[in-house]
Amino acid sequence: MNKITIANRNNTIFEVKGTKPLLSELRSQGLDLPYGCQYGGCITCAAKLINGEVDQKSQVALNNRQINNGYVILCVARAKTDCTFDIGVESHDNLYRNPFIDPLAPHELKADIAILKDNN
Amino acid sequence: MDGLCCGPGYASPSEAVRATREKLLYTIAIYTGTGIQKPDYLATIDVDPESQNYSQVIHRLEMPGIGDELHHMGWNACSSCHGDEKMTRKYLLVPGVRSNNIYVIDTATNPHAPSLHKVVDGAKIKSKTNLSGPHTVHCLGSEIIISFLGDAKGEAPGGYLHLNKEFEIVGRWENSMGDIPFSYDFWYQPRHNVMVSSEWAAPNTFMPGFDLEEVGHLKYGRRLHIWDFEKKKPIETMYLGEDGLIPLEVKFMHDPNSSHGFCGAALSANVIHFWKSKDGKWEWEKIIDIDNEPHPDWPIPVPGVMSALLVSMDDKYLYINNWLHGDMRQYNISDPHNPMLTGQIWMGGLLGKAPVVNGVKVAGGPQMYQLSLDGKRMYVTTSLFSTWDNQFYPEIRTEGGVMVMIDCDVENGGMEINKDFILDFGKEPNGPSRCHESRYPGGDCTSDIWL
Numbered sequence: 394m395n396k397i398t399i400a401n402r403n404n405t406i407f408e409v410k411g412t413k414p415l416l417s418e419l420r421s422q423g424l425d426l427p428y429g430c431q432y433g434g435c436i437t438c439a440a441k442l443i444n445g446e447v448d449q450k451s452q453v454a455l456n457n458r459q460i461n462n463g464y465v466i467l468c469v470a471r472a473k474t475d476c477t478f479d480i481g482v483e484s485h486d487n488l489y490r491n492p493f494i495d496p497l498a499p500h501e502l503k504a505d506i507a508i509l510k511d512n513n
Numbered sequence: 514m515d516g517l518c519c520g521p522g523y524a525s526p527s528e529a530v531r532a533t534r535e536k537l538l539y540t541i542a543i544y545t546g547t548g549i550q551k552p553d554y555l556a557t558i559d560v561d562p563e564s565q566n567y568s569q570v571i572h573r574l575e576m577p578g579i580g581d582e583l584h585h586m587g588w589n590a591c592s593s594c595h596g597d598e599k600m601t602r603k604y605l606l607v608p609g610v611r612s613n614n615i616y617v618i619d620t621a622t623n624p625h626a627p628s629l630h631k632v633v634d635g636a637k638i639k640s641k642t643n644l645s646g647p648h649t650v651h652c653l654g655s656e657i658i659i660s661f662l663g664d665a666k667g668e669a670p671g672g673y674l675h676l677n678k679e680f681e682i683v684g685r686w687e688n689s690m691g692d693i694p695f696s697y698d699f700w701y702q703p704r705h706n707v708m709v710s711s712e713w714a715a716p717n718t719f720m721p722g723f724d725l726e727e728v729g730h731l732k733y734g735r736r737l738h739i740w741d742f743e744k745k746k747p748i749e750t751m752y753l754g755e756d757g758l759i760p761l762e763v764k765f766m767h768d769p770n771s772s773h774g775f776c777g778a779a780l781s782a783n784v785i786h787f788w789k790s791k792d793g794k795w796e797w798e799k800i801i802d803i804d805n806e807p808h809p810d811w812p813i814p815v816p817g818v819m820s821a822l823l824v825s826m827d828d829k830y831l832y833i834n835n836w837l838h839g840d841m842r843q844y845n846i847s848d849p850h851n852p853m854l855t856g857q858i859w860m861g862g863l864l865g866k867a868p869v870v871n872g873v874k875v876a877g878g879p880q881m882y883q884l885s886l887d888g889k890r891m892y893v894t895t896s897l898f899s900t901w902d903n904q905f906y907p908e909i910r911t912e913g914g915v916m917v918m919i920d921c922d923v924e925n926g927g928m929e930i931n932k933d934f935i936l937d938f939g940k941e942p943n944g945p946s947r948c949h950e951s952r953y954p955g956g957d958c959t960s961d962i963w964l
Contacts, residue, residue, distance in 0.1 A: 434667035494812065
């Protein structure tokens with residue numbers, strides 16, 4: 394069991410088994426969370442990880458900058474340790490950016506097209 | 514037709530132009546991606562100027578769950594089965610781009626308060642047809658095809674779902690996707706045995722938002738595809754290159770004998786005109802090129818983002834939008850090779866030309882629009898797609914979408930914002946929602962196709 398603390402919901406704590414993605418484990422315990430595609434492709438359920446570690450290798454929605462900013466796709470992510478999150482659109486301050494004003498560096502693209510710095 | 518039958522729609526485009534004026538409008542409004550934990554809904558809007566509820570939402574049909582992202586929709590039947598008196602234009606099919614569900618909504622039992630008739634389950638569509646990311650709905654005689662942008666895992670190119678008239682899954686419509694890399698919109702013109710499809714991107718690419726770099730990595734489209742409609746397979750590709758980056762909406766002329774059609778390339782902000790030449794060859798040309806505009810906060814000029822396009826029922830005018838600039842334009846296309854700009858209005862946008870319309874602050878820019886059959890009234894909304902809205906117009910979260918009505922001069926050309934009509938979706942009972950596509954119960958300028 395891992396403890397999941399929701400910082401922007403008065404530090405409410407949930408216990409999860411890790412057998413299902415965080416979205417379904419937390420929703421089944423009554424936490425109201427946004428979601429869309431439920432397969433890791435659409436970013437609607439993104440939350441910001443403040444502490445802890447997750448496995449979200451099956452997500453395909455986030456680019457590397459969003460991952461580096463702590464975003465987690467809850468519909469496919471599972472907790473590997475105790476975690477603290479901010480949830481909902483209040484946590485999306487760094488999720489969206491104007492792509493013309495603030496372009497991505499090659500290593501910040503999505504994993505399938507990112508050019509890692511070490512390979513340059 | 515002889516006037517003794519008939520099924521839905523009209524015998525011809527010229528008959529449609531003379532139809533009764535619309536009194537109701539069905540418009541999609543979304544909460545997906547807004548932070549409000551409520552279902553998306555279909556709003557019924559009173560557009561009868563004689564009514565005391567004119568310019569108001571009079572009914573809201575909530576979907577059963579949250580997170581669909583309702584987007585485009587279409588009718589179960591249109592003028593393509595005008596000769597079939599057993600058919601009626603009764604049901605709106607409303608897909609959820611993110612959930613993959615297709616909602617079949619009964620608008621005939623009580624046109625003011627539509628009700629949910631059936632849900633075609635998104636998971637079942639995935640398991641039976643390996644499709645996700647539904648977009649354009651067209652009826653096909655009495656049956657229905659819907660373009661999907663991805664496979665069950667959200668990867669391109671997707672394909673076409675075929676539903677029968679009971680809204681049961683028949684399977685995939687197409688016999689082959691050929692080497693098509695992406696899907697999006699489509700329109701067909703049966704007398705030329707042709708369908709034309711365009712390219713957005715894979716759901717996994719566009720759903721999370723727009724990374725400009727992915728255009729360079731060929732994750733977004735730049736082609737149009739010509740299909741053998743009867744054989745249900747693509748036969749030719751038009752490579753548009755830099756002139757046609759992200760080609761979105763495709764429309765043929767309404768005259769069923771015409772082979773002329775148009776596509777708006779969103780990122781290039783160009784209109785592509787295509788037609789069949791006298792020797793039977795499909796040709797294309799760029800006929801409208803909207804210049805990028807300088808902006809004090811942008812390192813590069815702002816592209817128009819021409820996300821939609823519409824042809825009036827009499828085939829005289831082409832309408833386009835520039836979502837980031839904030840303008841709508843009307844072109845006379847009597848000569849489709851040489852469009853003439855005849856009207857323009859501003860509402861919202863990033864260039865600051867019209868931040869307030871009829872007393873309402875406009876978050877977003879002109880994005881989706883529907884034109885009355887007589888061509889005189891155009892209803893325009895401001896939201897594109899929740900994640901893209903959040904990138905370019907973050908204030909739309911708290912301000913919601915807006916619907917504006919434009920009076921269009923069909924005789925001499927010209928557009929003017931109607932001063933008596935405004936609908937502020939920022940004031941919806943559950944909080945600011947975002948309005949998107951609209952349809953009229955009696956048919957409109959993006960629904961009907963003639964066999």
